[in-house]
Amino acid sequence: xxxxxxxxxxxxxxxxxxxxxxxxxxxxxxxxxxxxxxxxxxxxxxxxxxxxxxxxxxxxxxxxxxxxxxxxxxxxxxxxxxxxxxxxxxxxxxxxxxxxxxxxxxxxxxxxxxxxxxxxxxxxxxxxxxxxxxxxxxxxxxxxxxxxxxxxxxxxxxxxxxxxxxxxxxxxxxxxxxxxxxxxxxxxxxxxxxxxxxxxxxxxxxxxxxxxxxxxxxxxxxxxxxxxxxxxxxxxxxxxxxxxxxxxxxxxxxxxxxxxxxxxxxxxxxxxxxxxxxxxxxxxxxxxxxxxxxxxxxxxxxxxxxxxxxxxxxxx
Numbered sequence: 001x002x003x004x005x006x007x008x009x010x011x012x013x014x015x016x017x018x019x020x021x022x023x024x025x026x027x028x029x030x031x032x033x034x035x036x037x038x039x040x041x042x043x044x045x046x047x048x049x050x051x052x053x054x055x056x057x058x059x060x061x062x063x064x065x066x067x068x069x070x071x072x073x074x075x076x077x078x079x080x081x082x083x084x085x086x087x088x089x090x091x092x093x094x095x096x097x098x099x100x101x102x103x104x105x106x107x108x109x110x111x112x113x114x115x116x117x118x119x120x121x122x123x124x125x126x127x128x129x130x131x132x133x134x135x136x137x138x139x140x141x142x143x144x145x146x147x148x149x150x151x152x153x154x155x156x157x158x159x160x161x162x163x164x165x166x167x168x169x170x171x172x173x174x175x176x177x178x179x180x181x182x183x184x185x186x187x188x189x190x191x192x193x194x195x196x197x198x199x200x201x202x203x204x205x206x207x208x209x210x211x212x213x214x215x216x217x218x219x220x221x222x223x224x225x226x227x228x229x230x231x232x233x234x235x236x237x238x239x240x241x242x243x244x245x246x247x248x249x250x251x252x253x254x255x256x257x258x259x260x261x262x263x264x265x266x267x268x269x270x271x272x273x274x275x276x277x278x279x280x281x282x283x284x285x286x287x288x289x290x291x292x293x294x295x296x297x298x299x300x301x302x303x304x305x306x307x308x309x310x311x312x313x314x315x316x
Contacts, residue, residue, distance in 0.1 A: 003020070003021060006021065006035070006044075010035070010037065015037045015038070016037055016038040017035060017036070017037055018036045018037055018038055019036040021033040021034065021035045021044075022034045107242045107243060107245075107246040110223075110242075110243040110244070110246035110247040110250075111246045111247065111249070111250050114246075114247040114248075114249075114250035114251040142271070142273045143159050143162055143163055143271065143273060144159075144163065146159060146273060146276050146277065146283055147159040147160065147163075149283050150276065150283045150285070152284075152285040154285065154291070155276050155283075155284075155285055158275075158276075158294045159276065161298070162270040162271070162297075165266065165267075165270045165301060166267065166270050166271060215253075215257065216253070216257040216258070216260060216261035216264055217261065217264050217265055217268060219244075219247060219253065219261060220261050220262060220264070220265040220307075221265060223240060223243050224265070224296065224300060227239060229295065229296055229299045233303060233306060236303055236306065236307075237306050237307075237309075237310050240307060240310045240311075241310050241313075241314060244258075244310065244311065244314035245314055245315065248314055248315065253314070255312075258311045258312055258314055259311070259312055261311055262304055262307045262308045262311055263304075263308075265300075266297075266300065266301065266304060269297050269300075270297070275293050275294060
């Protein structure tokens with residue numbers, strides 16, 4: 001779709017475009033565009049200079065459903081007062097959002113996320129989409145390639161650690177990747193978070209794309225994105241329990257999903273390579289953003305037994 005078709009599509013969902021779409025720099029797939037509407041800013045993906053119809057429809061539906069689920073649409077401001085969805089390597093964006101979203105906390109967020117997942121459960125993107133869970137054979141192959149090509153000692157050390165983690169799992173990601181897929185909406189990357197005035201409080205807000213991961217992975221990824229790595233083990237366990245119980249009360253999580261969700265998250269994250277590459281696929285070092293991502297993964301690994309136990313015991 002072009003700009004005219006985009007506006008017409010958004011009007012179908014009650015969104016009145018109030019200005020031209022503005023492209024945002026960065027991004028690994030396609031390019032994001034901010035569309036001002038009477039209901040707030042809407043971020044949608046643009047690939048090959050066109051807006052994909054399925055993604056625009058999903059973004060419009062999510063924009064409307066987010067308010068009903070208790071989540072706010074993105075209203076992002078940089079420190080110099082400019083709208084943006086971009087994340088610099090060294091800093092996250094500064095964001096403002098409605099008060100009720102800030103008061104929600106992890107449990108309230110889990111309920112809203114469950115409502116969103118249920119709402120979009122039947123959505124299937126049009127056309128063929130790559131399956132992010134089809135990891136290399138073996139899963140560490142791309143990591144080993146990057147390790148050979150980089151001269152950065154920190155990157156080499158981090159990559160070797162990830163390869164070790166995959167080995168501890170017996171490269172189990174292959175079997176976990178075969179689990180039945182559940183198409184849900186959401187992508188809890190750090191650059192899709194609202195950063196609040198309080199640095200220890202973060203809420204997930206991305207409504208611009210379809211996740212290609214199964215639901216148990218999405219549940220864990222969204223939780224990890226919304227907590228602080230400074231939490232004590234006791235606080236981490238109790239917060240994760242409250243989060244799962246709140247989600248479970250809205251959309252029950254099967255025991256089979258709860259049994260694999262932590263291992264699924266860890267193996268997919270360990271095999272991920274974008275921490276060490278640019279959006280163009282070029283090998284890079286370990287800037288602040290990459291280090292933060294890696295440190296978060298090491299922190300979760302340290303507490304994986306606790307998180308597994310909480311996941312298996314979770315009840316509505």
